Amino acid sequence: MNKFSNKSIEKLGFYVYSLVDPRDGKIFYIGKGCGNRVFQHCEAALQGDEVSLKLNLIREIISLGLQVEHYILRHKLSEKEAFQIESVLIDFLTYPKFNTEQILTNIVSGHHQWDEGIKTVDEINAIYDCERIKINNNEHLLLVSLNRSFDDAKAQGVYQRINIYEKTRQYWAIAKSRAAEIDYVLG
Numbered sequence: 499m500n501k502f503s504n505k506s507i508e509k510l511g512f513y514v515y516s517l518v519d520p521r522d523g524k525i526f527y528i529g530k531g532c533g534n535r536v537f538q539h540c541e542a543a544l545q546g547d548e549v550s551l552k553l554n555l556i557r558e559i560i561s562l563g564l565q566v567e568h569y570i571l572r573h574k575l576s577e578k579e580a581f582q583i584e585s586v587l588i589d590f591l592t593y594p595k596f597n598t599e600q601i602l603t604n605i606v607s608g609h610h611q612w613d614e615g616i617k618t619v620d621e622i623n624a625i626y627d628c629e630r631i632k633i634n635n636n637e638h639l640l641l642v643s644l645n646r647s648f649d650d651a652k653a654q655g656v657y658q659r660i661n662i663y664e665k666t667r668q669y670w671a672i673a674k675s676r677a678a679e680i681d682y683v684l685g
Contacts, residue, residue: 501534512580513573520564528585536568552603623680644685
């Protein structure tokens with residue numbers, strides 16, 4: 499099956515799904531969608547030449563004469579609920595302390611992963627019970643956005659979460675003269 503009937507689509511609403519490798523029964527991708535979104539990954543693997551872990555794995559499965567298994571994990575959801583469930587599942591399946599196998603091919607973390615995702619008790623306290631930063635007039639700050647800085651080529655394994663400290667302090671192109679003026683970098 500590579501598409502839902504119109505009647506099924508009408509009843510499904512937004513949903514969260516997984517793609518499973520039939521060779522070992524392991525989930526390799528979590529997504530959110532509506533309509534026939536769950537099937538579009540296989541279509542993209544067959545019709546396009548884009549390179550990614552997910553698409554390459556799908557191509558490998560298909561080349562062996564097998565089919566990717568599709569599971570709808572939750573349905574009849576609002577889009578907001580689907581984003582939240584997708585995020586929780588990605589978080590849970592990629593968090594290093596819970597999962598050492600690093601099985602997902604998702605490149606992007608779940609929606610609101612950073613601000614609402616898995617945290618230790620110490621991290622929760624650091625976020626919600628921390629002092630405000632006091633900046634002196636003579637101090638210079640550099641603010642860097644970490645949203646699009648994920649680079650799986652530099653990570654130790656594509657699935658590993660990059661240390662926020664390392665992500666903030668590295669990989670930024672800035673003139674040495676400008677860098678010398680900066681007192682603190684905030685990510």
